[in-house]
Amino acid sequence: MGQSAPIDVLVLGAGPAALCIAAALCERGVAVQGLAPEDPTAPWPNTYGIWGPEVDELGLQPLLGHRWHDTRSYFGDRLATPAMAHGIDYGLFDKTALQQHWWTPCQDAGASWHRGRAVAIEHDANGSVVITEAGERLQTRLVIDASGHHSPFVQRPDEGPVAGQAAYGIVGRFSAPPVDPGQFVLMDYRCDHLSEAERRCGPPTFLYAMDCGEGVFFVEETSLALAPPVPYELLKDRLMRRLALRGISVEEVQHEELCLFPMNLPLPDLRQRVVGFGGSASMVHPASGYMVGSLLRRAPALAEAIAAGLQDPQARGQQLAVQAWQALWPLELQRRHALYRFGLEKLMRFSELQLRAHFTTFFSLPREQWFGFLTNTLSLPALIAAMVRLFVLAPWSVKAGLMLMQGRELPLGLRMLRP
Numbered sequence: 194m195g196q197s198a199p200i201d202v203l204v205l206g207a208g209p210a211a212l213c214i215a216a217a218l219c220e221r222g223v224a225v226q227g228l229a230p231e232d233p234t235a236p237w238p239n240t241y242g243i244w245g246p247e248v249d250e251l252g253l254q255p256l257l258g259h260r261w262h263d264t265r266s267y268f269g270d271r272l273a274t275p276a277m278a279h280g281i282d283y284g285l286f287d288k289t290a291l292q293q294h295w296w297t298p299c300q301d302a303g304a305s306w307h308r309g310r311a312v313a314i315e316h317d318a319n320g321s322v323v324i325t326e327a328g329e330r331l332q333t334r335l336v337i338d339a340s341g342h343h344s345p346f347v348q349r350p351d352e353g354p355v356a357g358q359a360a361y362g363i364v365g366r367f368s369a370p371p372v373d374p375g376q377f378v379l380m381d382y383r384c385d386h387l388s389e390a391e392r393r394c395g396p397p398t399f400l401y402a403m404d405c406g407e408g409v410f411f412v413e414e415t416s417l418a419l420a421p422p423v424p425y426e427l428l429k430d431r432l433m434r435r436l437a438l439r440g441i442s443v444e445e446v447q448h449e450e451l452c453l454f455p456m457n458l459p460l461p462d463l464r465q466r467v468v469g470f471g472g473s474a475s476m477v478h479p480a481s482g483y484m485v486g487s488l489l490r491r492a493p494a495l496a497e498a499i500a501a502g503l504q505d506p507q508a509r510g511q512q513l514a515v516q517a518w519q520a521l522w523p524l525e526l527q528r529r530h531a532l533y534r535f536g537l538e539k540l541m542r543f544s545e546l547q548l549r550a551h552f553t554t555f556f557s558l559p560r561e562q563w564f565g566f567l568t569n570t571l572s573l574p575a576l577i578a579a580m581v582r583l584f585v586l587a588p589w590s591v592k593a594g595l596m597l598m599q600g601r602e603l604p605l606g607l608r609m610l611r612p
Contacts (some may be wrong), residue, residue, distance in 0.1 A: 200224050200225070200226050200331075200332070200333045200334070201218075201223045201224040201225065201333065201334050201335065201503050202218055202223055202224070202225050202226075202333060202334065202335045202336075202337055202499065202503075203225075203226055203227070203228060203321075203323055203331055203333035203335075203336050203337070204218075204225060204226070204227045204228070204337045204339055205227075205228050205229065205311055205323070205336065205337065205338045205339060205340045205344070205346070206227070206229050206338070206339035206340035206341065206471070207227065207229035207230075207231045207232065207233035207235075207306065208231075208237065208339070208340075208341070208471070209237065209241065209291070209292075209295075209471070209485060209488060210339040210341075210470050210471020210472065210473075210476075210484075210488055211227060211229065211233070211339035211340070211470075211471070212233060212292065212295035212296055212299065213295050213339075213470075213471075213488045213489065213492050214337055214339055214470045214471075214488075214492050214495065214496065215227060215295070215299050215304060216294075216295040216296070216297075216298040216299055216492075217492040217493055217495070217496035218496045218499060218500065219298045219299050219301070219302035219304055220298050220302075220496070221496050221497065221500040222302075222500065223496070223499065223500050223503060225299065225302065225304045226304060226305050226306070226307065226331070226333075227299075227304065227305070227306035227307065228306070228307045228309060228310075228311055228323060228325065228331060229306060229307075229308070229309075229310075229340065230308065230309065230310050232306070232308070233296060233299075233306045234292070234296060236288070236289070236292075237288050237292060238450070239450060239452060240285055240286075240288070240362075240364075240411065240450065241285070241286045241288065241291065241485045242283060242284065242285050242286070242483070242485075243257075243283075243284050243285075243286065243483070243485055243486050244281055244282070244283055244284070244486070244564065244567070244568060245260060245281060245282025245283060245284055246281060246282070246564070247486045247489075247568055248284055251489055251490070253294070253489070255290070256286055256287060256290045256291050256294055257284040257285065257286060257287060258285050258286060258287035258288075258290070259284065259285045259403070259405055259406065260282055260283070260284045260285075261282060261283050261284070261375065261376065261377035261403060261404075262282055262375075263278075263373070263375055263376045263377065264278070264279040264280070264281060264282065264283045264376075264377045264378075264379060265277060265278050265279060265376065265377070265378060265379070266279065266378065266379045266380040266381065266382075266552065266556065267378070267380070267381040267382060267383050268380070268382050268549045268550075268552050268553045268556075269382075269383060269549070270382075270383060270384050270385060270392075270549065271383060271385050272383055272385060272438070272439070274383055276378075277553070277556055279379065279556065280560060281560065281564060283377045283379070283403075285403065285405075285411075286485070291485075307325070307329065307331065309325040309326060309327050309329065310325060310326045311323050311324065311325060311326075311346070312324055312325065312326045314336060314346055314466075314467060316466045316510060317510070318509050318510065318511075319334070319509060319510055320332060320333055320334040320335070320510050321333055321334075321335070321336050321466065321467075321510060323336060334503060334508075334510065334513060335468065335499065335503075335510065335513050335514065335517065336466070336467045336468065337467075337468050337469070337470055337517075338467050338468070338469050338470070338473045339469070339470040339471045339473060340473060341471070341472045341473060342454060342455050342458060342472035342473055342475075342477075344469070344473040346467045347461050347465070347467055347469040347473045347474065348461060348462045348465050349458065349459050349460065349461040349462060349475070350459050350462070352459045352601065353601060354420035354421070355420060355455045355456075355457060355458060356418040356419055356420040356422070356455065356456045356457045356537065356541055357418065357419065357420065357421070357422030357453050357454065357455055357456065358415065358416065358417060358418050358422070358452070358453070358454055358455075358456050358482045359415070359416045359419075359422040359423045359424075359425065359428060359452065359453045360401070360413045360414065360415040360416070360428065360450070360451075360452040360453075361413065361414050361425045361428035361429045361432060361449075361450070361451060361452075362401075362411060362412060362413030362414070362432075362449070362450035362451075362452070363411070363412055363413075363432070363443060363446055363448070363449060363450070364405065364409065364410075364411045364446075364447045364448040364450070365409065365410070365443060365444070365445045365446045365447045365448070366408055366409060366410075366443075366444045366445040366447075367410060367412075367436070367441050367442065367443055367444055368440075368441055368442045368443075368444055369439070369440060369441045370404065370410065371402055371410050371412050371436060371439070371441055372402045372403065372404055372410065372412075373404070374404055375404055376403070376404055377402075377403040377404070378400060378401065378402045378403065379401065380399045380400075380401065380552060381399055381400035381401075381402065382397070382399045382545070382548065382549050382552070383400075384545060385438065386431070386434045386435045386437070386438040387431070387434075392545050392546075393544070393545075395545075396416055396419055396423045396427075397416070397417070397543070397544070397545040397548050398414050398415060398416050398423065398428060398431055399414075399415055399417070400412060400413070400414060400415070400432070400435060401413045401414075401415050409447065412432060412436070413432075413450060413452075414428040414429070414431050414432035414435065415428070415452075416428065417456075417482075417540065417541075417548075418456040418457065418482075418537055418540070418541055419541060420541070422453055425451055425453075454472065454477055454482070455472075455477065456477060456479050456482060456537060457479050457534045457537050457538070458475040458477070459475065459534075460475050460522060460527060460530060460612070461473070461474060461475060461518075463515075463518040463519070463522055464514075464515060464518070465514065465518075466510060466511060466514045467514070468514050468517040468518060468521070469521075470488075470492075470495065470521070471484065471488060472484070474521060474522075475530070476488065476491070478533065478567070478568075478569055479530065479533035479534045479536075479537045480533045480536055480537055480540075480566065480567065481567045481568075483567070483568070486568055487569060490570075491521065494520050494521070495517060495520050495521045497520070498516050498517055498519070498520030499513065499516070499517050499520075501516075502516045502517070524612065525572070525573055527612035528573055528608075528609045528612055529569065529571075529573055529576055530612075531605055531608035531609045531612060532573075532576060532577070532580070532609050533569075534605050535605040535609070536580065538601055538605060539594060539595055542594065542597075543591075543594050546590070547590055547591055547594050550587070550588050550590055550591050551587065551591045551594075554583060554586050554587045554588070554591060555583060557586065558579060558582060558583060558586070562575075562578075562579040562582065563579070565579070566579055566580075
């Protein structure tokens with residue numbers, strides 16, 4: 194097959210990360226095309242949550258399908274344990290509205306999506322050619338891979354096992370409300386549905402749940418991060434037992450959600466020609482698993498850097514890629530990423546008892562500290578200050594776990610100084 198006419202940027206993927214960066218580039222006058230096996234307008238299967246203040250700061254409140262004012266967690270071990278109120282709104286995106294928010298600028302700019310899968314990328318001094326499995330050759334000045342963390346085209350160092358956040362969830366109707374009306378539960382670590390052996394030796398998991406209105410609820414059993422990840426079958430079994438202990442049965446399943454994504458991927462090689470965005474660029478928050486807020490905040494800076502670089506018709510492909518990577522992962526963000534990975538390495542070895550104590554302390558920090566930690570909006574000095582305060586306030590069982598150095602903590606800690 195023939196070679197396409199040159200374009201400025203070819204985006205690989207058709208999910209939230211792909212449409213987010215494509216829209217930001219189109220809004221800046223960049224000629225964009227996409228390539229993905231999926232239709233970029235096909236419905237997305239998973240749900241995307243975000244804290245209310247993040248949405249407010251971005252001015253995107255109309256994109257929320259639900260917003261909860263009663264947000265809480267449970268960190269005791271019994272059903273009778275009182276809740277810890279968070280005092281900050283939480284929202285769930287209307288997936289169709291969010292998708293359309295990004296797709297509209299692409300449509301307005303005339304961006305087209307090729308249907309197919311990239312099998313190879315050839316680079317020369319001036320640009321790149323993406324070759325599809327059908328033999329099509331797509332010529333572009335820059336490739337952005339937003340196809341997810343499994344991408345074969347974004348290179349990163351092998352630093353050992355990658356921890357996965359796994360979750361099994363149900364959107365549906367139940368014999369009784371699994372959470373109170375109008376309530377959102379971020380983490381419910383109550384574990385009296387488990388045996389003593391499971392609590393002592395099994396993987397810690399928690400319930401993430403919310404009232405979606407009109408008798409519909411979303412409940413999801415989640416493992417924060419483990420390597421290897423917790424199997425879906427175990428998560429489903431725990432969810433059903435958790436509900437059964439409360440006398441609740443599932444009456445209608447409207448949607449079954451299976452989530453698995455890496456939490457502690459190393460940063461990619463920031464000198465490579467293919468630029469990542471989203472999961473392929475290690476943008477999943479290593480401590481919380483969130484990414485959509487980060488996509489929304491960081492896409493403009495990346496798009497600005499790319500648009501500025503493309504204004505020079507003589508700019509070489511390597512130069513454009515390096516400028517893009519520097520805009521996406523400036524030194525401050527690289528250091529914060531190393532610090533988050535350092536912290537996650539600790540939490541993955543915590544017992545269920547230690548995790549409950551840890552999160553009780555964490556959410557007792559001043560709101561701006563725990564909120565900024567979870568959203569990756571604290572400066573590096575403020576992030577370190579929050580972690581020091583957490584250590585000071587934590588009970589001795591948590592302090593002991595934080596002080597114990599095993600595995601990769603030392604090199605991760607040193608990377609904060611020299612990413």
